[in-house]
Amino acid sequence: xxxxxxxxxxxxLSAFFASPVAYIFLGSxxxxxxxxxxxxxxxxxxxxxDVRPLFDWMPILLIFLVAALTMRxxxxxxxMGTLEHLLTLPVQPLQLLFGKFLAAMTLLALALLLTLPxxxxxxxxxxxxxxxxxxxxxxxxxxxxxxxxxxxxLSARSENQIVSLISTVLVCGVFYLLGSDLLTxxxxxxxxxxxxxxxxxxxxxxxxxxxxxxxxxYYYASLVGVFFVLTLYSLEKLRWSKGGxxxxxxxxxxxxxxxxxxxxxxxxxxQQIGSARLDLTEGRIYSISPxxxxxxxxxQQPLLIRGYFSAKTHPLLAPLVPRLRDLxxxxxxxxxxxxxxxxxDPQEHPDLEAExxxxxGIKPVPFQVADRYQSSLxxxxxxxxxxxxxxxxxxxxxDLIEIKQHGETGLDVELRNPEYEITRSIRKVxxxxxxxxxxxxxxxxxxxxxxxxSADQQLPEFLKNFRRELQTLADELGQQAGDKFHFEIKDPDxxxxxxxxxxxxxxxxxxxxxxxFDSRRFYFYLNLSDGDQQLQVPLPHDFTRESLKQNLLxxxxxxxxxxxxxxxxxxxxxxxxxxxxxxxxDNSKQFETLRKQLEANHNVRTIDLxxxxxPEIADILVVVAPEQLTDKGVFAIxxxxxxxxxxxxxxxxxxxxxxxxxxxxxxxxxPLLAWLKHNGLTLQQKMxxxxxxxxxxxxxxxxVGGFSLRELRMVPYPYFVDVRAEGLNPGLxxxxxxxxxxxxxxxxxxxxxxxxxGMKVDWLLKSSAExxxxxxxxxIPRLEHYGRxxxxxxxxxxxxxxxxxxxxxxxxxxxxxxxxxxxxxxKAAGKTGNNRDKxxxxxxxxxxxxxPESARLVLFGSSDxxxxxxxxxxxxxxxxxxxxxxxxLDNTLDWSLEDPGLLSIRSRGHYARTLLPxxxxxxxxxxxxxxxLVLVGLLLVFVAYRLRSRRVRQRYQLLLEGRN
Numbered sequence: 001x002x003x004x005x006x007x008x009x010x011x012x013l014s015a016f017f018a019s020p021v022a023y024i025f026l027g028s029x030x031x032x033x034x035x036x037x038x039x040x041x042x043x044x045x046x047x048x049x050d051v052r053p054l055f056d057w058m059p060i061l062l063i064f065l066v067a068a069l070t071m072r073x074x075x076x077x078x079x080m081g082t083l084e085h086l087l088t089l090p091v092q093p094l095q096l097l098f099g100k101f102l103a104a105m106t107l108l109a110l111a112l113l114l115t116l117p118x119x120x121x122x123x124x125x126x127x128x129x130x131x132x133x134x135x136x137x138x139x140x141x142x143x144x145x146x147x148x149x150x151x152x153x154l155s156a157r158s159e160n161q162i163v164s165l166i167s168t169v170l171v172c173g174v175f176y177l178l179g180s181d182l183l184t185x186x187x188x189x190x191x192x193x194x195x196x197x198x199x200x201x202x203x204x205x206x207x208x209x210x211x212x213x214x215x216x217x218y219y220y221a222s223l224v225g226v227f228f229v230l231t232l233y234s235l236e237k238l239r240w241s242k243g244g245x246x247x248x249x250x251x252x253x254x255x256x257x258x259x260x261x262x263x264x265x266x267x268x269x270x271q272q273i274g275s276a277r278l279d280l281t282e283g284r285i286y287s288i289s290p291x292x293x294x295x296x297x298x299x300q301q302p303l304l305i306r307g308y309f310s311a312k313t314h315p316l317l318a319p320l321v322p323r324l325r326d327l328x329x330x331x332x333x334x335x336x337x338x339x340x341x342x343x344x345d346p347q348e349h350p351d352l353e354a355e356x357x358x359x360x361g362i363k364p365v366p367f368q369v370a371d372r373y374q375s376s377l378x379x380x381x382x383x384x385x386x387x388x389x390x391x392x393x394x395x396x397x398x399d400l401i402e403i404k405q406h407g408e409t410g411l412d413v414e415l416r417n418p419e420y421e422i423t424r425s426i427r428k429v430x431x432x433x434x435x436x437x438x439x440x441x442x443x444x445x446x447x448x449x450x451x452x453x454s455a456d457q458q459l460p461e462f463l464k465n466f467r468r469e470l471q472t473l474a475d476e477l478g479q480q481a482g483d484k485f486h487f488e489i490k491d492p493d494x495x496x497x498x499x500x501x502x503x504x505x506x507x508x509x510x511x512x513x514x515x516x517f518d519s520r521r522f523y524f525y526l527n528l529s530d531g532d533q534q535l536q537v538p539l540p541h542d543f544t545r546e547s548l549k550q551n552l553l554x555x556x557x558x559x560x561x562x563x564x565x566x567x568x569x570x571x572x573x574x575x576x577x578x579x580x581x582x583x584x585x586d587n588s589k590q591f592e593t594l595r596k597q598l599e600a601n602h603n604v605r606t607i608d609l610x611x612x613x614x615p616e617i618a619d620i621l622v623v624v625a626p627e628q629l630t631d632k633g634v635f636a637i638x639x640x641x642x643x644x645x646x647x648x649x650x651x652x653x654x655x656x657x658x659x660x661x662x663x664x665x666x667x668x669x670x671p672l673l674a675w676l677k678h679n680g681l682t683l684q685q686k687m688x689x690x691x692x693x694x695x696x697x698x699x700x701x702x703x704v705g706g707f708s709l710r711e712l713r714m715v716p717y718p719y720f721v722d723v724r725a726e727g728l729n730p731g732l733x734x735x736x737x738x739x740x741x742x743x744x745x746x747x748x749x750x751x752x753x754x755x756x757x758g759m760k761v762d763w764l765l766k767s768s769a770e771x772x773x774x775x776x777x778x779x780i781p782r783l784e785h786y787g788r789x790x791x792x793x794x795x796x797x798x799x800x801x802x803x804x805x806x807x808x809x810x811x812x813x814x815x816x817x818x819x820x821x822x823x824x825x826x827k828a829a830g831k832t833g834n835n836r837d838k839x840x841x842x843x844x845x846x847x848x849x850x851x852p853e854s855a856r857l858v859l860f861g862s863s864d865x866x867x868x869x870x871x872x873x874x875x876x877x878x879x880x881x882x883x884x885x886x887x888x889l890d891n892t893l894d895w896s897l898e899d900p901g902l903l904s905i906r907s908r909g910h911y912a913r914t915l916l917p918x919x920x921x922x923x924x925x926x927x928x929x930x931x932x933l934v935l936v937g938l939l940l941v942f943v944a945y946r947l948r949s950r951r952v953r954q955r956y957q958l959l960l961e962g963r964n
Contacts, residue, residue, distance in 0.1 A: 004095045004099070005095045005096075005098045005099040005102060006099065006102070007099070008095070008096055008098075008099025008100060008102075008103070009099045009100070009102040009103040009106065010103075011099075011103075012073060012099070012100055012103035012104075013103050013106060013107070013945065014945065016069070016103070016107065017941070017942070017945035023938060023941075023942060025065065025068045025069070026107075026110075026111055026114070026938060026941075027938055029061060029064075029065045029111055030111070030114055030115065030934045030938070031931075031934075032061060033054060033057075033061065033115055033118075034118075034927075034930055034931060034934065036053060036054070036057050037051075037053050037054050037118060038927050038930075040053070040057075041053030041056070044915070044918070044923045047914050047915050048126075048914065048915070049122055049123075049125070049126025049127055049128050049914060049915050050122065050128065050129070050132065051118055051119045051122055051128075051132075051133055051136065052132070052208070054115065054118055054136070055136040055139070055140070055204075055208040056205075058136070058139075058140050058143070058204070059143060059176050059200060059201040059204050060176065060201075062108075062140065062143060062144050062147055063147060063168075063169055063172040063173060063176065064169065065108070065111060065144075066104070066108065066144055066147035066148050066150075066151050066168065066172070067147075067151055067164075067165045067168035067169045067172070068165065069104050069107050069108070069148070069151070070104055070148055070151030070152050070154075070155050070164070070168060071151070071155060071161045071162075071164040071165040071168065072155070072161050072164075073100045073103075073104070073151075073152060073155050074100070074152065074155040074156040074164075075155045075158055075159055075160060075161045075163075075164045076161065078156075078158075078159040093232055093235040093236060094232060096235075097152065097228065097231055097232060097235070100152060101145075101148060101149065101152060101228075104148045104151070104152070105141075105144070105145060105148060108140075108141070108144040108145075108148065109141065110941065112137055112140055112141070112144075113937075114934055114937040114938070114941075115934075117929075117930050117933040117934065118930060119133045121926055121929065121930055122915075125915050125916045125918065125926065126914065126915040126916060127724070127725070127739050127740075129210070129281055129282045130282075131210040131279075131280030131281040131282055132208060132209060132210035132280070132281060134280060135207050135208055135209070135210045135211065135212060135280050136207070136208040138207065138212065139203075139204050139207035139208055139216075140204075142207075142216075142217060142220035142221070143200055143203075143204050143220060145220060145224050146175075146200060146220045146223035146224055146227075147168075147172050147200075148224075149223060149224040149226075149227035149228055149231070150168060150171055150172055150175075150223070150227050151164070151168040151172075152227070152231050153227040153230050153231040153234065154167045154168050154171065155168070156231050156234045156235060157234060172200070175198070175199065175200040175223075176199065176200050176201045177199070178195050178196075178198045178199040178200075178202075179195055179196040179197075179198065179199015179200070179201050179202030179203070180199060180201055180202070181315055181318070181319070183195060184196065184318070192318060193321075193322050196322070197219075197267070197271070200220075200223075203216045203219050203220070205319075209281070209286065210279065210280045210281035210286065211277055211278070211279050211280070211281070211286050212277060212278040212280060213276070213277040214270065214273060214276035214277060215267075215270045215271060215273065215276070218266065218267065218270050219267055219270075222263040222264065222266055222267055225259075225263045226260050226263050226264065229256050229259050229260055229263075230256070230260070233252070233253070233256045236252065286327075287330075288327075288330045288331065288334050288419065289419065291423070292331075292334070292419060292423045293334050295423060295426055295427055295430070296331070296334050296335040296338065296339065296426070298430065299335065299338040299339070299388070299430065301338075301388060301389055301433075302337075302338060302339075302340055303335065303338060303339050303340065303386070303387070303388050303426065303429075303430075304340050304342070304385070304386070304387040304388075305328055305331060305332075305339065305340070305341050305342075305384065305385070305386055305422070306341075306342040306343075306344065306384070306385040306387070307324065307325065307328060307341075307342070307343045307344070307383075307384055307385075308344060308345075308346050308356060308362060308381040308382070308383040308384070308385065309321050309324075309343060309344075309345060309381060309382060310345055310346070310347055310364070310378075310379075310380040310381045310382070311345050311347070311348070312378055312380065313367065313378070313380040313381075313382060314367040314378075314380065316413040317367075317380075317382055317397060317401070317413065320400075320401065320413070320414075320415055321382075323415060323418075324384075324400070324415070324418060325343060327418055327419065327422075328341055328343075328384075328422070329341060331422065345381075346362075346364075346381050347381075356381075356383075356385075360385055360392060360394055361394065362381070362383050362385070362394055364379035364380055364381050365379070365380060365381070365382065365396070365397065366378070366379050366380075367379075367380055382396065382397040382400075383395065383396050383397070384400070384422065384425075386422065386425040386426055386429055387429065388426070388429040388430050388433050389429075389433035390433065391428075391429035391430075391432040391433045392429060393425035393428055393429050395421055395422070395425060399416075399421055400415060400416060400418055400421060401413055401414065401415060401416055402414055402415075402416040424600060424601050427601075428601065445530040445531060445559070446483060446484045446485065446486065446530070447481075447484065447485050447486070447528055447529065447530050447556065447559060448485075448486045448487075448488065448528070448529050448530075449474060449485070449486070449487045449488075449526060449527070449528050449537070449552070450488055450489075450490060450526070450527045450528075450529065451470065451487070451488070451489040451490070451524075451525070451526050451527075452490055452491075452492050452499070452503055452509060452523050452524075452525040452526075452527065453467060453489050453490075453491065453523060453524050453525075454491060454492070454493055454522040454523045454524070455491055455493070458493070458520065458521075458522040459522050459524070460514050460520065460522075462543060463522070463524055463543070466543045466548075467524075469544075469545040469548065470526075470548060471487075472545070473545055473548060473549055473552070474487035475487075477552070491523075492509075492523045493523070500523070503525070504849075504850075505850075506850075506852075507525075507527070507534075507536070507848070507850060507852060508642060508811075508812065508815075508848050508849035508850025508851065509523065509525050509848065509849075510847070510849055511523060512524060524539065526539070526552075528552075528555050528556065528559070530559055533559070533644075533854060534644070534852060534854075535555050535559075535643065535644055536555075536643045536644065536848070537551055537552055537555045537616075538551050538555075538616040538643070539551070540616075541613075550616070550617075551616040554566075554616050554617040555616070557617075565602050565603070565619040565620065565893075565897050566602065566603040566604075566605060566615075566617045566618050566619050566620075567598050567602045567603070567604050567605070567618070567619070567620050567621075567622055567893065568605055568607045568614050568615055568618035568620070568621045568622065568640075569594075569595065569598060569604050569605065569606050569607065569622050569624075570606075570607050570608070570609050570621070570622070570623045570624070570626065571589075571591040571594070571595075571606070571624050571625060572589050572591075572625055572626075572627055589625050589863075589864070589867045589868075589869065590867060590868040590869065591624060591625075591866060591867055591868060592868055593866075593868050593871055593886070594624065594866045594867075594868075594886070594889070597886045597889065597890065598622070598889075598893075601890065601893075602893070605617070605618065609623070609626065609629060609632070609633035609636045609637065610629070610630060610632055610633050611632070611636070612632040612633070612635055612636050612820065612821045613636055613639075613821075614636050614637075614639070614640040614645075618640070618645070619645070619646075619897060620645065620646045620647075620648065620893060620896055620897060621637065621640050621645060621646070621647045621648065622648045622893075623637065623647065623648070623649045623650070623651070624650045624651075624863070624866055624867075625650065625651065625863035625864065625866075625867065626649075626651055626672060626863075628668065628670055629670055629671060629672050630671070630820075631671055631820040632820050632821065633672075634671045634672055634675050634813065635814060635819065635820045635821065637649075637672075637675070638675060638812055638813050638814060639812070639814075639847070639848055641810055641851055641855050641857060642810065642812050642848035642849070642850065642851045642855070643848060643851070643855075644851060644852040644854045644855050645855065645856075646855070646856040646857075646858070646896040646897070647856070647857050647858070648858045648860075648889075648892055648893070648896065649676075649857070649858065649859050649860070650859075650860040650862060650863060650865070650866060651672065651683070651859075651860075651861075651863050652683065652745065652746065652747045652861060652862055652863040652864075653667055653668060653669070653673060653683050653684075653685050653747055654666065654667055654668070654687065654745060654747065654777070654863075655667075655668050655863070656745050656779070656863070656864055658869060663779045663780050664777060664778070664779065665687070665745065665777040665779055666777060667685060667777070674813075675813045676859065677752075678755075678811075678813045679755065679806065679810055679813075679857060680751055680752040680754075680755030680756040680759075680806065681749055681750070681751060681752070681804065681806070681857075681859055682749070682750040682751075682752065683747045683748075683749060683750075683859075683861055684747055684748050684749075684750060684773070685747070685775060686747055686748060686773035686774060686775050687719060687745055687746065687747055687773065687774055687775075687776075688719075688721055688746050688747065688748055688767050688771055688772075688773055688800045688802065688861075689718035689719055689721075689771060689772055689773065689774055689791055689793075689794070690718055690721040690722070690767045690768050690770070690771035691716075691718065691768070691770050691771070691793075692721070692722045692724075692767075692768045692770070692771075692916065692917055693716055693717055693718050693719070693720045693721055693722050693917055694716075694717065694720040694722050694742050694874060694917060695714045695715060695716055695717060695720075695917070696714070696715065696717035696719075696720050696873065697714055697873065715781060716917060716919070717781070718791055719744055719745050719779060720742055720744045720874070721742070721743050721744070721746060721767050721771070721802065722740060722742055722916075722917055723740065723741045723742070723743060723765045723766070723767065723802065724738075724739065724740040724741070724914075724916075726766075726768075727765060727766045727767060727768060727799075728741070728764075728765065729762065729763055729764055729765075731762075732762055732764065732895070733891065733895055734764060734805075734888065734891040734892050734895045735764055735765070735888070735891070737891070738884060738887060738888060738891070739884065739914065740884050740914050741765060741884040741885055741888050742865065742874050742884060742885065743765060743802055743803075743860070743861075743862050743865045743885070744862060744864050744865050744870055745779070745862055745863070745864050746802050746860075746861045746862040746865070747861045747862070748773060748800040748801055748802070748861065749801045749802065749803070749804055749859060749861050750801070751801070751804065756806060756808075758808055758809065759806050759807060759808030759809070760806070760807040760808055761804065761805075761806055762804065762805045762807070763801055763803070763804050763805075764802075764803035764804060764805060764858075764860075764888075764892075765801075765802040765803035765860075766799045766800065766801055766802060767799055767800040767802060768799070769797070769798060769799055770797055771797070771798070771799065771800050772793055772794030772795070772796050772797055773794060773796055773800065774791070774794060801861075802860070802861050802862070803858070803859065803860045803861065804858075804859055805856060805857070805858045805859075805892075806856065806857045806858075806859075807853075807854075807855070807856045807857075808853055808855070809850060809851055809852070809853055809855070810850070810851040810855050810857070811849065811850055811851075812847060812848060812849045812850065812851075814847050814849075815847070815849040815850075816849075817847070818847070819847050856896055858892055858896065865885050866885055866886075866889065871885065871886075
């Protein structure tokens with residue numbers, strides 16, 4: 001059987017390529033694929049490194065290709081009268097059918113093989129995820145097999161090739177339309193999902209995401225089986241004599257009917273199997289991650305995930321509903337009885353709709369929909385409710401989707417990263433609920449509070465009373481926590497001061513004083529430790545028991561994994577007049593997008609560094625685009641770092657002003673740059689320019705007929721450095737999961753090897769090897785002088801460090817100096833004539849001179865890359881949200897707070913993989929290269945089959961004669 005089928009296949013291939021029509025069909029298919037990819041879907045305008053446009057049109061293109069391949073395979077035999085001769089030979093009809101099917105599949109595979117230059121090209125100019133590519137080709141083979149089986153059946157039913165061609169197109173088109181949006185848009189979501197189960201195109205789209213589902217593969221295999229059986233039945237009928245055994249023929253027909261029914265009903269049975277699938281995507285972004293499972297295992301009470309989806313919604317959102325349902329059901333399977341899942345249409349349940357509106361604030365969203373006859377407005381729900389205990393989070397469609405623009409009017413709507421959004425909401429409600437319970441219950445290790453406190457005779461009077469309050473509070477907490485909390489007091493002055501020298505060397509603790517003119521020296525430090533990590537408990541400003549308790553509990557939460565972390569955020573103040581900012585008359589920077597991003601996963605407190613202190617509840621300090629700081633502001637940053645905290649700082653020696661008519665930069669100095677240099681990091685008075693960059697709308701003056709016209713042009717802008725690939729540290733979880741980060745108007749960072757000796761130095765971002773620096777403050781490119789580049793490349797070509805992280809022991813910038821807070825207070829007291837010795841509450845000179853090894857400083861050499869203005873400009877230039885900078889921020893926070901769960905999920909997320917910045921000439925070159933490669937492939941096919949055609953025809957003649 002195998003040899004006869006192969007001979008039939010070879011004969012069909014030889015006959016196909018013996019005619020120029022074969023090359024016309026193949027060439028047309030390939031040219032249409034290239035045209036749709038580069039022109040119809042505007043590949044370079046989309047700026048996404050994927051081959052989705054190719055596979056989006058594949059179900060339609062394959063209909064015409066397969067119809068052309070199969071139209072003559074049986075029709076030609078019937079027209080020439082050779083079919084009857086074939087059926088009388090000692091060759092089974094199944095062998096003949098399989099041979100022709102194998103020939104058609106070979107031709108299909110050859111056509112798909114010739115499209116491989118497209119994904120190879122994309123992989124060279126962008127970070128292509130090959131999982132969806134291989135899934136797309138596998139789906140194309142299975143879909144093509146189903147179409148081929150349909151084409152062979154219809155070809156066997158007709159003697160006319162044209163009739164066979166048209167009927168194949170019509171029947172395959174019907175199967176495609178069953179699951180298409182053109183048909184399903186007339187029905188509600190439930191009915192539409194049923195239609196999608198029978199649609200060849202909808203099943204195809206599921207596989208091209210990169211998820212191989214056994215149900216989808218069986219669907220195509222069942223189509224092949226059904227039409228194979230029908231084709232064999234048609235061929236057998238031709239062999240039956242008119243006066244043959246009628247009973248036997250009816251039995252054969254009944255057997256065919258049963259086989260077809262079983263193959264069709266198998267699809268219904270397979271729908272019950274939801275776990276038999278393989279995620280091919282990089283990072284397995286469509287599968288539940290181990291981190292999510294770990295959060296679900298922490299659940300102590302039932303978790304409710306309820307989806308509010310309207311039956312009638314926007315056509316672009318409707319295909320996303322079943323995907324969300326599948327993902328949420330994965331949560332139910334992973335969480336077991338602890339996770340309860342519901343899907344409702346609020347418009348069908350008025351009581352649940354009223355509850356959603358009043359209790360959870362879930363409102364329908366108005367969407368404008370239009371068809372060829374009318375335009376209308378529909379109110380639709382597209383929300384998820386995550387509830388745990390008395391805590392809940394609501395995710396709307398803006399939280400779950402991302403919109404990508406291609407062309408001038410086209411839009412692609414995709415799920416942003418649903419697992420990350422759902423899991424972070426579960427984490428937030430779970431930690432929020434636990435935050436109202438027993439603090440010590442979530443501790444994994446016992447804690448020890450150590451007080452390094454001098455004897456009472458050395459303490460000021462107010463600290464003697466405060467020490468007694470401390471002892472009382474510690475006893476209360478010890479009774480509440482049991483064996484999870486211990487308190488002890490050590491006097492550093494005993495044993496000749498050995499302990500004093502130890503804590504100075506280990507923690508940087510030095511004797512305190514109550515004022516500049518107070519001669520008494522004493523110790524009063526509080527340390528909380530779990531054996532591996534130690535944190536200082538800040539002393540309250542008013543030295544009251546209640547304030548001390550708040551500070552102590554805030555420090556305790558930093559050891560507990562069951563609480564949301566608090567981010568202290570320091571950003572410039574917003575514009576005093578928003579109308580001036582709207583019209584471009586105010587240069588103040590806005591950071592509302594940054595704030596919202598932080599609030600999604602953390603408690604955020606906006607602070608003023610000039611107060612000189614960081615709130616004790618803060619777990620991490622984020623300082624972005626700091627204004628001209630005084631010593632008090634720098635002291636606040638310094639002491640937070642000395643307490644073992646993490647400081648994330650985004651700053652630059654330049655202040656860039658951008659409005660409608662100008663783009664300028666001016667240098668600035670101050671104690672912050674000196675503080676960075678003291679810690680081994682120097683921000684050079686330069687800016688980095690890189691030929692690998694993002695476009696930017698630049699105001700350009702053009703001389704037309706003696707008149708100067710000012711207009712905006714999208715030009716490559718070297719100051720907008722596009723960091724990707726080798727510019728992202730692959731060894732750190734912060735950057736390993738990123739695709740691309742745009743960092744603008746950045747200054748290079750230089751590390752001092754001597755001052756950073758003993759520290760862990762991790763680079764995060766680097767520019768490309770072709771980048772250079774400039775000290776010019778004129779940031780507008782002069783296109784009339786330097787052409788499209790707009791800037792003269794410098795001579796200092798090479799990689800430039802743009803972001804770095806230091807971890808280890810830091811020495812305070814204020815070591816050996818009095819506290820700026822105390823000095824100013826003493827000056828103010830001297831002016832007013834107050835007597836400090838009579839004050840009940842006093843300020844302590846508590847400069848911590850050395851940090852523990854857990855301290856971390858993360859520096860980004862740009863003040864602007866997280867501003868609203870920059871993010872909006874980058875999004876408008878790319879036609880989609882630029883999430884790289886915000887994702888980098890989130891990764892850095894999770895890395896610093898030692899929360900690997902969300903970090904691992906976020907790195908698996910569906911963030912846009914953008915192309916390398918390319919000039920128009922380079923884009924045209926890549927496009928024509930693909931056309932050339934396709935042409936070369938066709939020529940090679942022509943030469944190969946012309947050389948073998950004569951020998952194959954001779955073998956087929958032997959088959960017809962019945963010889964071996």
